[in-house]
Amino acid sequence: MVERNCREVKVREVRFLGTWDEPSDFVELTLENPGWESYRPGQFAMLRAKLWGLELPWGRPFSISRVDAETVTFFVQVVGRGTSRLARLRPDDVVIIWGPLGNGFSAPPETPTLLLAGGMGIAPFRGYIENHPTPEFLHLLFAHRASIDFYPYSSMSQKVRADAVQEHSADDLPDIIARIEAAMDEYSGGLVLACGPTPFLRTVQAHALKKNIRAEISLEKTMACGVGACLGCVCKDGQGKHVQVCARGPVFSAAAVQI
Amino acid sequence: MIDLRVEFAGLVLKNPIITASGTFGFGLEFSSFGDLKRLGGIVVKGLSLKAREGNPMPRVAETPCGMLNAIGIQNPGVEAFLRDKLPLLPWRETAIIANMYACTVPEFGELADTLSGEEGVAALEVNVSCPNVSQGGSAFGQDPAQIRKVTEMVKKRAKGKPVIVKLSPNVTDIASCAQAAQDGGADAVSLINTLLGMAVDIRTRKPTLANVMGGLSGPAIKPVALRCVHQVCRKVTIPVIGIGGIVSAEDALEFILLGASAVQVGTANFLRPDQSFRIVDDLPRAMIKAHSDSLHELRGSLKLP
Numbered sequence: 001m002v003e004r005n006c007r008e009v010k011v012r013e014v015r016f017l018g019t020w021d022e023p024s025d026f027v028e029l030t031l032e033n034p035g036w037e038s039y040r041p042g043q044f045a046m047l048r049a050k051l052w053g054l055e056l057p058w059g060r061p062f063s064i065s066r067v068d069a070e071t072v073t074f075f076v077q078v079v080g081r082g083t084s085r086l087a088r089l090r091p092d093d094v095v096i097i098w099g100p101l102g103n104g105f106s107a108p109p110e111t112p113t114l115l116l117a118g119g120m121g122i123a124p125f126r127g128y129i130e131n132h133p134t135p136e137f138l139h140l141l142f143a144h145r146a147s148i149d150f151y152p153y154s155s156m157s158q159k160v161r162a163d164a165v166q167e168h169s170a171d172d173l174p175d176i177i178a179r180i181e182a183a184m185d186e187y188s189g190g191l192v193l194a195c196g197p198t199p200f201l202r203t204v205q206a207h208a209l210k211k212n213i214r215a216e217i218s219l220e221k222t223m224a225c226g227v228g229a230c231l232g233c234v235c236k237d238g239q240g241k242h243v244q245v246c247a248r249g250p251v252f253s254a255a256a257v258q259i
Numbered sequence: 260m261i262d263l264r265v266e267f268a269g270l271v272l273k274n275p276i277i278t279a280s281g282t283f284g285f286g287l288e289f290s291s292f293g294d295l296k297r298l299g300g301i302v303v304k305g306l307s308l309k310a311r312e313g314n315p316m317p318r319v320a321e322t323p324c325g326m327l328n329a330i331g332i333q334n335p336g337v338e339a340f341l342r343d344k345l346p347l348l349p350w351r352e353t354a355i356i357a358n359m360y361a362c363t364v365p366e367f368g369e370l371a372d373t374l375s376g377e378e379g380v381a382a383l384e385v386n387v388s389c390p391n392v393s394q395g396g397s398a399f400g401q402d403p404a405q406i407r408k409v410t411e412m413v414k415k416r417a418k419g420k421p422v423i424v425k426l427s428p429n430v431t432d433i434a435s436c437a438q439a440a441q442d443g444g445a446d447a448v449s450l451i452n453t454l455l456g457m458a459v460d461i462r463t464r465k466p467t468l469a470n471v472m473g474g475l476s477g478p479a480i481k482p483v484a485l486r487c488v489h490q491v492c493r494k495v496t497i498p499v500i501g502i503g504g505i506v507s508a509e510d511a512l513e514f515i516l517l518g519a520s521a522v523q524v525g526t527a528n529f530l531r532p533d534q535s536f537r538i539v540d541d542l543p544r545a546m547i548k549a550h551s552d553s554l555h556e557l558r559g560s561l562k563l564p
């Protein structure tokens with residue numbers, strides 16, 4: 001599963017192609033394609049706007065949402081200094097990008113596959129659905145807090161079987177967890193892929209291990225380099241050893257990682 | 260064609276740009292972003308005798324124009340480095356400098372013994388200045404007598420390989436630490452390691468780093484680094500390698516003007532992973548800006564009032 005990181009990866013400077021209708025905490029960020037010929041959904045890229053200068057020394061890691069011949073798209077939720085600046089980019093602003101990084105999700109054909117997305121964790125599944133050889137075998141279950149209009153859900157639900165469930169308050173959690181577990185049981189003979197906040201991933205991981213379901217989970221960590229060098233984004237593998245999420249993940253077999 | 264070659268402490272480098280320990284992995288992580296052979300040198304991630312898992316997460320935090328880290332010398336151990344990494348590095352073309360971390364003086368000696376037996380290791384850098392470990396590290400680096408003892412031990416076991424002592428800025432008088440390294444037989448000193456710092460999250464009311472404190476690096480510390488290099492260059496006769504906040508060829512020349520023989524580029528490798536290669540490419544242009552075509556002429560040419 002592990003594709004060695006960074007074999008052909010270069011740093012590129014590309015233009016921001018979008019415009020914003022109005023300020024939002026959820027934005028679709030479309031950039032010029034940096035010359036990527038292929039990628040594996042679940043992989044990510046580091047982005048750093050050129051005009052950040054030295055004030056923000058790190059790039060920011062984002063899951064690649066989709067790629068076509070001309071563009072590459074990311075979904076960004078504004079949570080801090082980097083994302084708030086990315087959400088204010090202006091047309092033709094230059095973004096420094098290095099990727100695709102990391103390993104990506106498995107995509108076996110003709111395998112019943114459940115896609116579990118929590119909030120912004122929906123991002124990689126857009127490209128996953130578009131690139132999958134047998135999308136009729138896919139089922140998306142999307143759990144979210146903010147209005148569904150903020151997410152690219154509707155375009156995805158036209159392509160595959162899809163269900164969405166909104167968490168209005170913490171009281172909804174037991175029901176949502178029950179739905180996730182029931183869906184996983186339905187796919188116990190296939191494959192479960194999950195991307196979302198850590199508590200969401202813990203739920204998926206615990207159930208996968210309990211029921212011996214093949215599952216892959218995509219982790220999110222603060223990263224400085226994105227290429228395996230700084231050792232700032234480690235998690236523990238199945239043996240309790242620190243491994244870099246950027247270079248050894250971000251997608252891990254649920255049985256092979258401690259979260 | 261400007262000659263960028265530098266020679267000091269028994270090392271011959273094709274240019275004065277060296278990547279700093281802990282910011283460039285084992286070099287191999289960056290091989291798609293540029294030709295490693297174009298770098299003057301690579302200081303690999305700090306090595307200990309046995310593998311270390313390092314500190315708990317979170318380990319890094321971005322700060323204005325800088326960052327904090329408390330990795331805690333996570334590394335696969337010296338044997339794994341020699342077996343799995345060194346043979347893949349272009350050590351015939353680019354100086355591979357082994358950064359060593361240990362908790363005791365005899366352990367430093369053992370590490371020096373192992374590493375200096377390798378043809379592919381150009382020099383040893385002694386880390387007596389890591390702020391993120393409970394034993395060794397700064398505990399050595401804050402006491403000139405200990406610096407001298409560690410240096411003597413490493414030098415004795417280095418089989419003639421150049422010994423570079425990496426100094427901490429978290430001291431009252433860094434020049435006397437450099438003097439202690441020189442007295443212990445060091446071939447060069449490199450400075451500065453990170454400044455001890457801290458970040459706090461008011462929402463959780465917790466320190467941002469699990470280790471509570473960490474080392475500050477990046478452009479924010481460059482003025483402190485320049486001051487330290489200036490003080491050390493005026494004190495010792497051995498070569499000095501300047502480190503601290505270098506992100507451009509101009510920054511590198513600032514340290515060379517103070518008297519540094521070479522520089523190390525650290526946090527800038529996170530700005531973008533090809534940054535060190537870009538600095539190498541940009542050096543001739545920056546030298547023209549400084550009205551010089553010779554690093555030798557620039558070195559130590561600072562005009563003091």
